[in-house]
Amino acid sequence: MAVALNPRRAAHPARAPRVPLRILTAVPICDGHDSAVTTINIELARHGIEVIYLGYHQSVSAIARAAVQEDVNVVGLSSYNGGHIIFFKEVADQLRHSGNGDIPVFGGGGGTITKADERIMRRQGTDRIFFAGTPLKDIMTIIQRDYARTAKPNAKFKGDRSLARAITLVEQNLSARRPPRVIPARRQGRGFVVGIAGPGGAGKSTLIDELTSRFLRQHPTGRIAILANDPSHPDTGGAILGDRVSAIYAQDDRVFFRSLATRGSLTGLSAATPAAIGILQQSGEFDLILVESVGVGQESDPFGSFGQSRRLTDAVLFVLAPHYGGLIQLQKIALLNGADLVALNKCDHPMARTAQAEIQARLNQNGRGQVLHSTTAARHFDPGVDALFAAIQALGSARGRTGGAR
C-alpha cells in the first residue's frame, strides 16, 4: 500500500536540514468544497511541507498568478462542482503559455473525477489525480517522493517568476545553511518599503489588503509588492501560509504577493526577508513594498527600528487592536517608540475609544509627534484606512521614495 519513504533520510533524521517543499492548493471557481483541501493542507504541513493556500472559488488566472509568485513545486487543485476537465487544462495551459510549464498541476475531487476523466486530463497536462479512497498517507508519500525538487536558477524565467525564483533561491540556501547566493545589495530604487508589525490577530493582513486596494485605485499603473511572513511549525517545519485567502485585492497582476515561512527564525521574519526586499527593490518594479511580520510580543523589533545596524525598511507601521491589556502593557511595547506610524485597528470595537486616548497619550510621551491612526480594516471604504494610506504616501515622498505617489 504505502510507498516507502527514502530510507536514507529516515535513517539519518539529523542529516542536512531539509528544504521544505512548497505547494499551492486551491479550489476552482464557483466551488466551495474545501473540506478535502483543508484536510490535505493540515496533513501536508504535518509532513513538513509549506502549503500556500489560496482558498475556494478561485479563477484560473488567480491560481496561475499565485503559483508563479510563490514559485511552488506543484499546484494542487481540489475540484467537486464539475467542469474539472476544462478547469485543470486551463490552469496547466496558462502556466505553460506564460513560460511556467515546469510547475506541474495535480489534484483530486473524490468520486467526481472518474478514471476516464483522468485519462483525458493527463493528456491535457494534468500530472496526477488522487481518486476517492486514496489513503492520506499514500498521498503524502507520493508527493514527497515525486515533487521534491531543488530549485535552480533559470535564466528563461521572466517577470514575476524570475523575482520569485530569486527569492526561492535565497530561502533554499538559508535552509540548507549555505551562505546566500544573492547578497542583499544596498537597497536602492524608488519603492518605499514599509514594515508592518503588531500583535497576532491585530489585523495586519486585513489592513495590508485594504491599503492594497487604495494603492490600486489611486495608482492606475503602479505595482505594489507584499511579503507576508507566517510561522513555520516548530516541530514539523511545515506551514500553512493562508494570507492569500483573505487578500482579495491581491488578485491583480499589479500586485506581487509572496508568502514566507519563518523556517525556524525567531525574529518575526524569515531570514530571507532582507534579501527578498533587496530583490524586489532592485527590480525597480514596485512603488510600494509592504512587509508583514508574524505577530510580535512586547519587546520585538523585527525591522530593526532601534539597533545600530541599518533599518530593514524605510518605515515601520505598528498595528494594534483595543485588546492590548491596559496602560501597563502599553508602556512595555517597545515598538510604540520605534514605529513611524501607529494604527489602532478594530475601532468598531467598543473598547476602542478608551484605547485611542491611552495610546495617543503614550505616543505623546515619545515626543516624536507620532499620530495615532484609527482604523477599521474589516470594513471596506473605511476613512481611517484612507488617512493611513495618505500618511504612508506622505512619509514616502518625505523620504525621497515614490511610495506610489508619482
Added chain:
Amino acid sequence: MSQLGKIADSVDRYNRFVAAEVARARSDRKFAAELRARWAALRASVTMTRSPTGTPLPRLALPDTDEPGAIAEYLFGQGFPGQFPYATAAYREMYLDHETGTGEEPMRLFAGLGLAEDTNARFKYLSRHQKSLRLSTAFDGPTLYGLDSDHAGVLGKVGEGGVAIDTVEDMGRLFAGFDLTRKDASVSMTMNAPAPVILAMFIAAAKRRFGAGCVPNLRGTIQADMLKEVQAQNEVIFPVDASLRFLCDMIEWCVPNMPRWYPVSISGYHIAEAGATPVQQAAFTLSNGFTYAGLLQARGADINAFGPRLSFFLDCSLDVEYLVLGRVCRRIWAIGLRDVFGAGPKAQILKLHTQTSGRSLIAAEFQNNLTRTAVELMLAYMNYTNSCHSNSADEPFTTPTEKYALLASHGQSILLEESGLFKHTMNLFGGAPGLLALERQVEQRILSVFREMDTLGGVIAAMEQRYQRSQIQESGHRIETQIYSGERPVIGLNKYVSDEPMPSVPLARTSPKKQRLQVERLRAFKRRHAKTAPAALQRLAHVARGGGNVFAELVDTVEVCSLGQITACLADVVGKFRPMV
C-alpha cells in the same frame, strides 16, 4: 453581549424545573392527582388502530405508567407530541396513515441539473408518485456564487451539480407546468448569498404565470442561511454585515407578504458535511438560529410574527448521536425561544428538514450506499423530521441519475409505506432508556459549546475569530485520519475490502452545447433589456446605499436584470466578502 450563556442557563434551569416537578409529583398529593387526571384524559384521547396482521395498536405510544413522577418526567421533560418542550415531536400526529390520504408526504427530493427545462423534467419524474407537490431545487455553481453563465471562466460549471438560472425567464421554465398556487404545493430552494435575487425571480415568474395576487399563496423554503455559509459552505459574496442585512430585509418582507413562505432554513447539514461532529453541528446551527432571532428582534421585528417562519435543516449520518439529534435540538430551541426570547408556542416549534449524509457515501463498492442511506433514514424518521431528502447511491460520482434518484425515493416509501414502523403508531421509540441517556449527554455537550462561544463574545464574534471554521476543519481532518487508520470502519474502504475495480457509473453531466445555449439565452435577455436595465440597477443601488429594504426593490429589478448584473451592482455598493481560511 451574547445570549448564548443565558440560553444555556435557561436549559439548565428548565431541567431543574423538571426535576423539581417530578419530586413534587411524588410528594404533593394534590399535584399528583392533577397529573393523573391530565394523564388519563390524554390517554383516553388516543384511539386504537390495527396492524395488517390484526394486532391492536394505539395511534400514539405513551409511557406505560400511572406513577405521578414518571408522568411529570414525560410531560415536562419530553413533552406530549406537539407540546412543549417538543422533544417527542413538533406535532401530535406525523407520518400516520400514509395511504388514507391525510397529511403530506415528508419526502422532499433535492434535484437540479443542466438547464431549467432539464430540471423541470426531473421534477416531473420525481413527483409522479407524490400526492402533494414538493419540489426542491439544487442550483449550479455559478448561480450559487451570483455569477452569470457568461462570466469569464465559468462555462464548464454551467448546469453542473444543479440547475443554471440567470434570469426570471429561466425561473419560469424551471417550474413550467406546475401549479404553484395549489394548497399542497411547496417549493424549496437551496440558495444562499444570492437568495434575495433568486426568490425575487421566483416571485416575478409566479406573478407572470398566476397573476399578481398569487404571492401570498406561494409556499416553500429558501435556505438563505448566511451564517453557516461563512462557517461551512463558503458561498458568501458580500461582507457579513451586508449579507445579514439583505437576509433580514428578505425575511421582513416575506413575513407579511408571503405568510406561507419560510424565508430562511437554518442549516446544520453543511456544517456536518464539512466535517463537524453531531454535537458541533447542533450547537453551531442552534446558535446561528438564536443569532438570527436576536438580529431580527434588534431590528424591531416581532418574535411571534417571524419566529414561526424560521425553519431548520439537519444532517443525519451514522454516528450514534444522530439517534436523538433532532429531538435535542427541538427541545433546546423551544426552551431558549420561550425563556430568553419570550416567544409564544407557535414560534417555539423547531420545524425540521433532514438530509441523509452525503459524506458517509463512498465510491468504493458504492451499492452499499443504499444500505447506509436506509439506516440514516430510519434515524431521521425516529427524530420525527418534518421533511426528508434521501441521497442517491451514486452520490460520490455525480448529480443523481434517474435510476438512483428513484431508488432513493423508493427507500423512503419502503420505510414509511411498506414497513409498519411509522405507519400505525406515533412515537414507537421515544422514551427508551438509551435514547434518554443519549439525549442528556448530547444536550449537555451542546450547552458547553454555547458557553464556550459565549466567552468568545457570541456567534458573530466567534466567527470573526475563526472559531467555528477551525473546529469544523479539525473534526473533518480527524474523520479522515480515523478512516485511514482504520479506527472508523468503512465497509469496502478499510474493512472487508474486495478487489472489485472502481465501477464505471453513468454520469449526469451537462453538454457544452447546452452550456452555450444557456449563454445565448442570457445574452438575448440582456440585449432585450439593455435600455431598461441600467435605470433599474441605479434604483437598486440607491436603495442599497440608502438603507432601505433591498428585497422590496429586487422584486422589480429582476424583471429586466440578470443575476450577475444584480450581484455586481450590489457589490459596488457594499463591497466584497473577505474569506477566511
